[in-house]
Amino acid sequence: xxxxxxxxxxxxxxxxxxxxxxxxxxxxxxxxxxxxxxxxxxxxxxxxxxxxxxxxxxxxxxxxxxxxxxxxxxxxxxxxxxxxxxxxxxxxxxxxxxxxxxxxxxxxxxxxxxxxxxxxxxxxxxxxxxxxxxxxxxxxxxxxxxxxxxxxxxxxxxxxxxxxxxxxxxxxxxxxxxxxxxxxxxxxxxxxxxxxxxxxxxxxxxxxxxxxxxxxxxxxxxxxxxxxxxxxxxxxxxxxxxxxxxxxxxxxx
Numbered sequence: 259x260x261x262x263x264x265x266x267x268x269x270x271x272x273x274x275x276x277x278x279x280x281x282x283x284x285x286x287x288x289x290x291x292x293x294x295x296x297x298x299x300x301x302x303x304x305x306x307x308x309x310x311x312x313x314x315x316x317x318x319x320x321x322x323x324x325x326x327x328x329x330x331x332x333x334x335x336x337x338x339x340x341x342x343x344x345x346x347x348x349x350x351x352x353x354x355x356x357x358x359x360x361x362x363x364x365x366x367x368x369x370x371x372x373x374x375x376x377x378x379x380x381x382x383x384x385x386x387x388x389x390x391x392x393x394x395x396x397x398x399x400x401x402x403x404x405x406x407x408x409x410x411x412x413x414x415x416x417x418x419x420x421x422x423x424x425x426x427x428x429x430x431x432x433x434x435x436x437x438x439x440x441x442x443x444x445x446x447x448x449x450x451x452x453x454x455x456x457x458x459x460x461x462x463x464x465x466x467x468x469x470x471x472x473x474x475x476x477x478x479x480x481x482x483x484x485x486x487x488x489x490x491x492x493x494x495x496x497x498x499x500x501x502x503x504x505x506x507x508x509x510x511x
Contacts, residue, residue: 262457283314296393298361305369309335
């Protein structure tokens with residue numbers, strides 16, 4: 259029997275329909291090209307979801323691997339046009355294995371914020387560093403404290419689509435810097451009935467300094483911080499920021 263997360267995967271792209279995937283893919287590509295100290299040909303996406311950004315990046319000429327622990331998400335990703343160019347891998351992004359080095363890692367749509375255990379974040383950076391080519395970069399986006407505390411806060415959201423309805427109740431805990439979103443999905447069946455699915459999504463706010471310390475411990479250096487889809491630095495009103503860390507080239511004598 260399907261669970262909440264299977265249902266979420268089926269409707270994930272529709273829920274993200276206001277996201278211009280091509281703009282996001284091009285922006286990620288621009289940060290990769292700007293900050294990598296070597297030519298990047300391969301990209302590994304940690305928490306790839308339904309793979310829309312990966313497919314766009316593959317169209318740009320990159321060899322892409324998408325990693326996710328949700329099988330239904332990968333099934334949806336693999337069914338899309340252009341998905342055959344990508345390697346889809348069912349793995350936990352906190353403890354993954356690759357057959358070789360990669361020129362770049364990315365993690366899109368605040369995937370890193372869903373990792374609420376600090377030690378798990380440290381493991382991700384360690385894994386990234388071990389598989390990242392010299393001169394390569396790790397690029398990801400995270401949400402800001404403002405987004406969690408004020409935009410989401412303790413608010414309730416309601417979205418009605420043709421085939422499903424979503425109720426979304428947020429609860430922010432300042433002591434742990436975590437937001438718990440209690441979601442209820444009502445999915446329309448062929449006979450007109452609606453089936454209810456309930457589940458939680460938890461995100462944690464991490465300050466930029468936390469990521470930079472974790473990166474430094476893993477042997478990576480901070481290369482840039484940007485406001486959402488922008489060349490500008492974040493400010494107090496930013497809802498999302500993009501962070502870039504790199505693996506230095508070895509000095510030659």
